[in-house]
Amino acid sequence: MSDDNINSPSESFRPPVTPITPPELRPAPWVQLKYFTYHPHIYRNMIGATSGSIRAGALVGVYDKDGRAFGTGFCNLGAKVALRIFKHGAERVDEDFCLDVLRRAALFRRDWLRLDDATNAYRVIHADGDGVGGLVVDRYDDTLSVEITSLAVFQRLTRWLPVLHEALGTRQAVIQVDEGIARIEGIDPRLIPTPTVRSVKIKENGVRYGVDFADGHKTGFFCDQRDNRARLAALCKGRTFMELCCYTGGFAIGAKLAGAGDVTAVDLDEKAIAQAKTNANLNQTRVNFVHADAFSYARQMIRNGSSWNVVLLDPPKFIDGRDAFDTGTKKYNDLNVLGLQLVSPGGLFVTCSCSGLLSPDAFEEIVIKAAHRYGKRLQIFDRTGAGADHPAFSNYPESRYLKVLWARVL
Numbered sequence: 578m579s580d581d582n583i584n585s586p587s588e589s590f591r592p593p594v595t596p597i598t599p600p601e602l603r604p605a606p607w608v609q610l611k612y613f614t615y616h617p618h619i620y621r622n623m624i625g626a627t628s629g630s631i632r633a634g635a636l637v638g639v640y641d642k643d644g645r646a647f648g649t650g651f652c653n654l655g656a657k658v659a660l661r662i663f664k665h666g667a668e669r670v671d672e673d674f675c676l677d678v679l680r681r682a683a684l685f686r687r688d689w690l691r692l693d694d695a696t697n698a699y700r701v702i703h704a705d706g707d708g709v710g711g712l713v714v715d716r717y718d719d720t721l722s723v724e725i726t727s728l729a730v731f732q733r734l735t736r737w738l739p740v741l742h743e744a745l746g747t748r749q750a751v752i753q754v755d756e757g758i759a760r761i762e763g764i765d766p767r768l769i770p771t772p773t774v775r776s777v778k779i780k781e782n783g784v785r786y787g788v789d790f791a792d793g794h795k796t797g798f799f800c801d802q803r804d805n806r807a808r809l810a811a812l813c814k815g816r817t818f819m820e821l822c823c824y825t826g827g828f829a830i831g832a833k834l835a836g837a838g839d840v841t842a843v844d845l846d847e848k849a850i851a852q853a854k855t856n857a858n859l860n861q862t863r864v865n866f867v868h869a870d871a872f873s874y875a876r877q878m879i880r881n882g883s884s885w886n887v888v889l890l891d892p893p894k895f896i897d898g899r900d901a902f903d904t905g906t907k908k909y910n911d912l913n914v915l916g917l918q919l920v921s922p923g924g925l926f927v928t929c930s931c932s933g934l935l936s937p938d939a940f941e942e943i944v945i946k947a948a949h950r951y952g953k954r955l956q957i958f959d960r961t962g963a964g965a966d967h968p969a970f971s972n973y974p975e976s977r978y979l980k981v982l983w984a985r986v987l
Contacts (some may be wrong), residue, residue, distance in 0.1 A: 590960035595645040595667045604669070606631045607638040608652055611774035617705050619650070619660035623875050627654075633763055634729040638669045649674075651711075651729030656762050661668040661727060665972075675709070675733070681709045686716075690965050698779040698788070700800050700966040701741065706967065706976035714741065715796040717788050718777045720797035721750040728762040749774055751790045751797075778859070784805045784831050785859040786926060792848040794824065794893070800961035801931075801979050802827060802891070807959075809889065809927060810835035815865035816886035819843075819919055821871040821912070826853030826864060828889055833862045841865045843874050875915035884921040889928075896932035905932060913947040920986040926955070940980045943950070948949060948986070955984040 600609075603914055604627040612623055623724065624977045631637060640661055641647040643886055650662035650672045663678070664670050672692050682702050686692050692699045702714035711727020721741060725731050731754065750767070751772045753885060759766050776789045788797040814836035820829045823842035830853075833840045842864055845849050849870045857864045869893070889914055896905030913928055920926050930940045946957045961981045969976035 585677040593937040597644040604637050608640050608793035609640040617662045617710050618658045634732045653728050663708050678708050679740050682746050686966050687872040696781040703967050705973040717779050719746050719748045720777050724753045724796050726758045728764055757919050786856050801967050804964045805981050808830045813887050818887045819885035820889045820894040824849050826856050829864045835862050843869055843871050844869045845870050866962050879918050886921050887925045888916050888920045891929045892914045894932050896934045913944050926984050928982050928987050930980045933975045937980045954987045
């Protein structure tokens with residue numbers, strides 16, 4: 578073979594060229610893109626020609642800027658995200674394709690990841706990470722906690738839920754739609770089902786937790802930290818432990834059960850702290866839960882000269898949108914500056930960010946600068962994220978939102 582062919586792809590590796598389809602031959606409804614992108618979220622200004630009046634939430638064929646069949650998606654021209662593409666390719670799929678996607682997602686968790694062996698709480702549908710933009714579903718025992726951010730998903734829920742129940746063996750569901758999202762998407766809040774279940778109990782790696790759907794955050798519990806909780810607990814035996822922004826005590830209780838000494842966990846949410854205390858009682862263990870602002874409490878502990886062998890920071894999302902990027906990054910900086918000062922010499926520091934708009938590199942830079950500002954060095958030994966039940970498609974890196982940095986403070 579000549580050198581000229583070494584870096585040239587063979588014909589078999591070249592994607593097929595889809596023929597251009599003139600508008601009059603396209604099955605309605607359809608939309609055509611102005612720009613080329615594989616991102617599943619398409620904003621209104623990125624859409625050019627359409628087949629005419631399109632019902633909000635309709636399943637539509639998608640054509641690229643040249644008029645070639647490009648994929649299938651859900652269209653809501655009145656929403657901020659006007660088109661959510663869930664299948665790329667020349668073949669136009671129907672409503673049954675979505676049911677197959679749901680079944681495959683459940684099968685992946687149960688038969689491939691075998692999550693039922695370790696827990697009865699895990700993510701079943703991770704929105705665009707599973708090819709179903711606008712839908713997040715967590716399984717908690719026999720209940721599905723469903724978070725909806727798309728009119729199209731809401732319209733199809735009565736058909737989709739039975740498929741998930743059958744695949745998972747669950748019996749009931751709690752449906753959540755944020756008020757702001759409902760307005761943007763055109764979801765009638767009067768049609769949102771009233772929950773018939775308030776709470777359930779779950780078990781994760783031998784630890785029991787209560788999930789309160791009425792007062793809890795997001796879907797009620799943070800399954801994404803499951804693997805990190807187990808790993809950190811194993812490192813805490815015989816060591817003191819501090820958690821800032823503990824929510825319902827997942828890390829703290831796991832650490833105590835694994836043999837940690839003094840365990841202190843702090844959160845500003847009074848209801849979360851109450852649930853954390855209930856969770857500790859479920860496991861017949863004692864944790865010093867503190868209802869306080871994490872920033873203020875950390876400053877007071879620094880003034881008191883207090884320190885812990887292991888310090889964990891697991892704050893809420895500080896960056897909700899691009900307009901909050903600067904203030905959010907400052908909060909991450911301030912919290913890490915405080916947290917680092919609470920670590921005993923040679924101790925372990927684990928810090929997290931769940932802001933999808935903050936890249937792993939940018940987050941790590943914030944943490945390192947915070948350490949160097951106080952003359953500390955970090956011996957970083959790992960970087961982790963969410964568990965395998967939170968997958969990310971290559972065309973939607975935002976699904977990799979959780980970042981966890983593991984380091985010793987020297």
